[in-house]
Amino acid sequence: MRWSELKDQPCSVARSLSIIGDRWALLILRDCFLGVRRFDHFQSRLGATRHVLSDRLKTLVRAGVLTRKRYQERPARSEYRLTAMGLDLYPVIVSLTHWGDRWLADRRGPPLALVHTRCGATGTATLTCAECHEPFDARSARVEFRFAEPPFAGAAE
């Protein structure tokens, strides 16, 4: 399978990865959620070459995840902001953060904390069923195949 074929796979994970399945793209998105908007700022934080950074930003704009807006005319300068589609990636970034906090932190603990403004609790973002409010984890969920190909004969319901 080529990467250009990913977006045509009958799989939402593969389609998502065709846009954001790249470490630079995910680090750019992390920075967007921290409020970074300008090219030079992304570059100084990420240490990517201008070419790579420009390429990834273009891909994200083309996909509708970021929008580009001119904020200065001479010299021409643009900033990048998350669209509704981009903001909706928050659970992906938070899940990566919490996993890293839990399994990869060093002695100092998590480098930053996500605070739920409403109640003031920290590090409490949890995948939950919106219907019954119980945890939604690998052990409490199953897959129903619609038209995706199940990995095993007979696995489809």
Add this chain to the structure above:
Amino acid sequence: MRWSELKDQPCSVARSLSIIGDRWALLILRDCFLGVRRFDHFQSRLGATRHVLSDRLKTLVRAGVLTRKRYQERPARSEYRLTAMGLDLYPVIVSLTHWGDRWLADRRGPPLALVHTRCGATGTATLTCAECHEPFDARSARVEFRFAEPPFAGAAE
């Protein structure tokens, strides 16, 4: 920044991506959550070369995300299973799935559905605050920097 430096960044997203920030790795993990365990099965589903697949599986085993277990001696055959660390990546895969379902599905709709076995609801996995049970989204959370470098001077609290 080189990829080999990612794991040393004071950022849980960067550290997570040093292990799973690769489309093959994430597709392998998707398949693991669907019950795929064997090399040839991964290969036929992913279409990766044996070299690439073997390399990514080794990385995931070395990182502690998968465990490798011999299930046959002649010829030698192993299978790969998610460890506790690997199972804990479920929210990442589910978030990628739901995002793709919402923004990238074609006319047919989502290719598969995640059913919460406990209550039977479908597609209801939501990031929620474990403390107050309200949604945990980009608008309702803020970042407190501990020792990570904030993107703006004065952004640290």
